[in-house]
Amino acid sequence: MTKSKSPTNERVSRRTFLKSTSSAVVGSALLRDFDLNRETAATVAESSDLRLWYRQPAANWNEALPIGNGRLAAMVFGGVVSERIQLNEDTIWAGEKRDRNNPEGARNLAEVRRLLFAGKPKEAEQLAERTIISIPKRLPPYQPLGDLLLRFDGHENAREYVRELDLDRGIVRISYLLGDTRFTREVFASAVDQVIVVRLISDKPGRVSFEATLTRGQDGHTQALKPNLLVIDGEAIARGDRHQLERKVGVKFQGRAQALAEGMRASTLVEGDELRVESADAVTLLIVTCAEYLKAASRPYAQLRSAHIADHRRLFRRVQFHIGAVPPELPTDERLKRVQAGESDLALEALYFHFGRYLLIASSRPGTMAANLQGKWNDQMQPAWDSKYTININTEMNYWPAEVCNLSELHAPLFDLIENAREDGRRLAKNLYGARGFVVHHNTDLWGHAVPIDGVHAGLWPMGAAWLSLHLWDHYEFTRDRSFLANRAYPLMKEAAEFFLDYLVDDGKGHLITGPSLSPENQYQAPDGTAVKLCMGPAMDTQITHALFSRVIESSQLLDVDAAFRKQVEAARDRLPPMKIGKHGQLQEWLEDYDEPQPGHRHISHLFALHPGDQITLRGTPELARAARVSLERRLQAGSGHTGWSRAWIINFWARLEEGNLAHENIVALLAKSTLPNLLDNHPPFQIDGNFGGTAGMVEMLLQSHKGEISFLPALPEAWPKGAINGVRARGAITLDLEWKASKATSAVLRPDLSDEFQFRPPRGQQITHLTEQGKRAQLATAKDGVVRLKLMAGKQYRITFR
Numbered sequence: 001m002t003k004s005k006s007p008t009n010e011r012v013s014r015r016t017f018l019k020s021t022s023s024a025v026v027g028s029a030l031l032r033d034f035d036l037n038r039e040t041a042a043t044v045a046e047s048s049d050l051r052l053w054y055r056q057p058a059a060n061w062n063e064a065l066p067i068g069n070g071r072l073a074a075m076v077f078g079g080v081v082s083e084r085i086q087l088n089e090d091t092i093w094a095g096e097k098r099d100r101n102n103p104e105g106a107r108n109l110a111e112v113r114r115l116l117f118a119g120k121p122k123e124a125e126q127l128a129e130r131t132i133i134s135i136p137k138r139l140p141p142y143q144p145l146g147d148l149l150l151r152f153d154g155h156e157n158a159r160e161y162v163r164e165l166d167l168d169r170g171i172v173r174i175s176y177l178l179g180d181t182r183f184t185r186e187v188f189a190s191a192v193d194q195v196i197v198v199r200l201i202s203d204k205p206g207r208v209s210f211e212a213t214l215t216r217g218q219d220g221h222t223q224a225l226k227p228n229l230l231v232i233d234g235e236a237i238a239r240g241d242r243h244q245l246e247r248k249v250g251v252k253f254q255g256r257a258q259a260l261a262e263g264m265r266a267s268t269l270v271e272g273d274e275l276r277v278e279s280a281d282a283v284t285l286l287i288v289t290c291a292e293y294l295k296a297a298s299r300p301y302a303q304l305r306s307a308h309i310a311d312h313r314r315l316f317r318r319v320q321f322h323i324g325a326v327p328p329e330l331p332t333d334e335r336l337k338r339v340q341a342g343e344s345d346l347a348l349e350a351l352y353f354h355f356g357r358y359l360l361i362a363s364s365r366p367g368t369m370a371a372n373l374q375g376k377w378n379d380q381m382q383p384a385w386d387s388k389y390t391i392n393i394n395t396e397m398n399y400w401p402a403e404v405c406n407l408s409e410l411h412a413p414l415f416d417l418i419e420n421a422r423e424d425g426r427r428l429a430k431n432l433y434g435a436r437g438f439v440v441h442h443n444t445d446l447w448g449h450a451v452p453i454d455g456v457h458a459g460l461w462p463m464g465a466a467w468l469s470l471h472l473w474d475h476y477e478f479t480r481d482r483s484f485l486a487n488r489a490y491p492l493m494k495e496a497a498e499f500f501l502d503y504l505v506d507d508g509k510g511h512l513i514t515g516p517s518l519s520p521e522n523q524y525q526a527p528d529g530t531a532v533k534l535c536m537g538p539a540m541d542t543q544i545t546h547a548l549f550s551r552v553i554e555s556s557q558l559l560d561v562d563a564a565f566r567k568q569v570e571a572a573r574d575r576l577p578p579m580k581i582g583k584h585g586q587l588q589e590w591l592e593d594y595d596e597p598q599p600g601h602r603h604i605s606h607l608f609a610l611h612p613g614d615q616i617t618l619r620g621t622p623e624l625a626r627a628a629r630v631s632l633e634r635r636l637q638a639g640s641g642h643t644g645w646s647r648a649w650i651i652n653f654w655a656r657l658e659e660g661n662l663a664h665e666n667i668v669a670l671l672a673k674s675t676l677p678n679l680l681d682n683h684p685p686f687q688i689d690g691n692f693g694g695t696a697g698m699v700e701m702l703l704q705s706h707k708g709e710i711s712f713l714p715a716l717p718e719a720w721p722k723g724a725i726n727g728v729r730a731r732g733a734i735t736l737d738l739e740w741k742a743s744k745a746t747s748a749v750l751r752p753d754l755s756d757e758f759q760f761r762p763p764r765g766q767q768i769t770h771l772t773e774q775g776k777r778a779q780l781a782t783a784k785d786g787v788v789r790l791k792l793m794a795g796k797q798y799r800i801t802f803r
Helices: 030-044 105-117 121-131 291-298 301-316 332-340 346-363 394-398 400-404 408-433 464-479 482-503 539-559 563-574 622-637 644-656 660-674 689-702
Strands: 051-054 065-068 072-076 082-089 146-151 159-166 171-178 181-190 195-202 208-215 220-225 229-235 252-262 267-271 274-280 282-288 320-322 710-712 723-730 734-741 744-752 756-761 768-773 788-792 798-802
Touching: 051 332, 065 159, 065 171, 065 181, 065 346, 072 181, 072 195, 082 195, 082 252, 105 121, 105 408, 146 229, 171 301, 181 301, 195 208, 195 301, 208 220, 208 229, 208 252, 208 282, 220 267, 252 267, 252 274, 274 282, 282 291, 282 301, 301 346, 320 346, 332 346, 332 660, 346 400, 346 660, 346 689, 394 400, 394 408, 394 464, 394 644, 394 689, 400 408, 400 464, 400 689, 400 723, 408 464, 408 482, 464 482, 464 539, 482 539, 482 563, 539 563, 622 644, 644 660, 644 689, 660 689, 689 723, 710 734, 744 756, 768 788
Parallel strands: 710 756
Antiparallel strands: 051 159, 065 072, 072 082, 082 146, 146 208, 159 171, 171 181, 181 195, 195 282, 208 274, 220 229, 229 252, 252 282, 267 274, 320 723, 723 734, 734 744, 744 798, 756 788, 768 798
C-alpha cells in the first residue's frame, strides 16, 4: 500500500501487497465440516441469546451482518443465487496529508473575538467563515475496498433458509436446502491470520459450484489470475461536488481473493475478471490485502476457524450479562418489529448490549485505525459525513464501552489517533492561534488533520484534542498503569493543556474563557433575534478544560513532576467561569442565558459535566444535578433523542442521575426508533456510536465508579428485576461480578489488580452486610450514608453480600 507521507506511514507501509502465488491445497475432510455443522447446531439453543438470525437474505446493506478484525471488515448479505460480501480495509482513505490551514486565520482571529465580545456574532461568523475555516473546507472520505460477488446458478428454489451472526464465535453462517442437498456458508474475519475467510460446503460431494469476482464502484480494476486468484487494484479518490478542491489522489490498495477448492472432481477456472469453481466438495475463499498474511493459505480451514474463535472468545467472554429473560423463537428482525409496536423483549436488550461489545472487538484492535463514524463498515464512495472521526461526541462515544466492558486493550487505537493528529495540531496551534501545545477541532482522519472544517456552524470548536485526551486518563484510572500514565497519557494531556494556557482569554470579569467557539452544532438566539452559533466561553468548553486541567494536575502530583507547570494550570483552572443555572432552572449552555431556536437539539453538550465528566454529581453538587435534569427534560420534551447516538447519551445521563426507569425507557426508544434490522445504530443513516453508547449506558445503570466510589445498581430499572453482570471493570483496576433478585442486589464478587482502599456504595435502600475472603469475614467500616470503605489486596477474590 502506498500513500503520501503521514505519521501513520511506518505502520501502513508494512502492508505490502500479495505477489503472484501458487495454488495451495487444503486437506480438511468434508466430514470435519459436517462435525462443525453439528457443533454449531448443537449450541444454538445454548447461545440463542447471543445470535442475530433471519429467515431471508439481506435485502439491502442495512440488513447485512458485520464481521471484522479491526483492520479488515465486511458486511455479509447471505444471498442464495447471488452473494455480496462488501469489503473494507481501515486505511483506504481518499486524499493526502497537506497543510489545510487558512492563511487568513491568524490575522483575523483577534477581530473575530472582538466582534463576539461586542455582541456582533453574525458578523463574527461571516468573518470566520471566510478567513478561519480550512481550505478546502471538507476533509476527504473513508472509502470501501469493494465487493466480493458470488453467483450460484440453479439455486433459485432454496428452502429452510437461515442466516445468522453468532456473537460468541464471531461467525456469520448461512444455511439452506436445495433439492436433497444442504448448502452452508461460514464467513469470519480472523485477527490471528489477518484474513477474511469464506467457507462454502455441501453435504453431498461435488455440489459446490459458483462464479466469483471482485468489483468496486469507481477507481478499481479487477483481473483473475491462474489458477485461482482474483486481484483488485484501486485508489481511493474523492470525487463529486463536495470534494472539488481535492487533488485526485488517495491511498493505493490491492485486495486478493484466493479460492482453495477441495474434492476429487473440483476444478478452478479463470477468465477475464471472473473465477469459476466447479464440482467441489468444499471451497475456502481467503480475502487479504497483504503478502505477509498469505500464511493462511497453508492452514486447514478447521485451524483457521478454531484459532479465530479462540481469539475472539478471549475478548468476548470476559463479560456476561443476563436479565432473566428467555429469547422468543423469532428472528431478530421480527423481534425488533415487536419492540417497535410496543412489546417488551428484555432478551433483545441484552443482545443489543452484547452486540455492542462484539462491534468494538470487530472494529478496534491494537495496531489498527480507531473505529470511525461507521466503525469500519462503509459501502459508499461518498459516505455521510465522509465516515471520518467526528470528535465533538461520536468518536469518544465509540470508546465508552472499552474500559467498563473489560476491553481495555481495544482503547489503544484511539490513543494512536490522538498522536496521529498531534503533528498537524501543533502546527495549527502555532500558526492559527499563536499558542503552544496542540489543538484538534471537530473532525480528523487517517492523515491526522486538525483544522476547523465544514464551516463555523460545526467546525470552529477547538476542544477535540482536549476531550480525546481525557480517554488517556480514563485508561489510567481503570488500569492504574503508572508506566502508561508517565510515558503516554501525561505527555499528551500536558501538551493539550499547554494550548489552553495560551488560548484562553480574559472575559473582562476576571474569568478565562475559550473562543471563538460554539456549543457543538447548536444555536442560540442573539439579542436581535438572530439565530447564531459562534460565541465565547460555552459551558461545554469550560467543563472540558476544567476536566483536562484537573487530570493534568493530578497526574503531575502522582508522578511528582512539573511542579511549576502544575501551578500555572491550577491558577488557570481557578479562573474558569463557574457553571450557571438559567431562568428555567436549567444548566446554562452559554455564558448568557440565551433562548434556543431548536430547544430539542440532538446535542446536549453542556451536560458533559454530568457524563462522561464528573463535575456534576447527585450528592456532590445537588443544585447543579437538578439543573442538569431540567435541561435534559426540556430537551426531551422538545423532541431530542431523535438520532441514535443522542438517545444513547441520554441513557447515560439518566443513569448518572440514578433514574433507572427513565434510562430504560430510552433503551427501548433506542431499539424502537433508531435501530436497523441488523441492530446497527441509525442516525439516520447508520452511525456506530449509538451501539457503543447504548452498551456503555447499560453498564452505567448497573455499576458506576466515578468520584472515588463504586456504586452498585445505581439506576436499576423495574423492568430488570433479576439479573447478573460478570466481568465488568471499575476505576481502581478492579473486576466485578454482580447479581440481583427481586430488584435487590444479592452479592458482588471483587477481584482487584492492585492493593488499595475502595469505597463501595450499596443500592438505594440496601446495606452491605458482609465481606468474605476465602471464607473469612472482614471487618466493615460503614459511613452514615451506607458507604463501606475496604482495604483489598491484589490477586485475591472477595464477596460482598447485601440486605
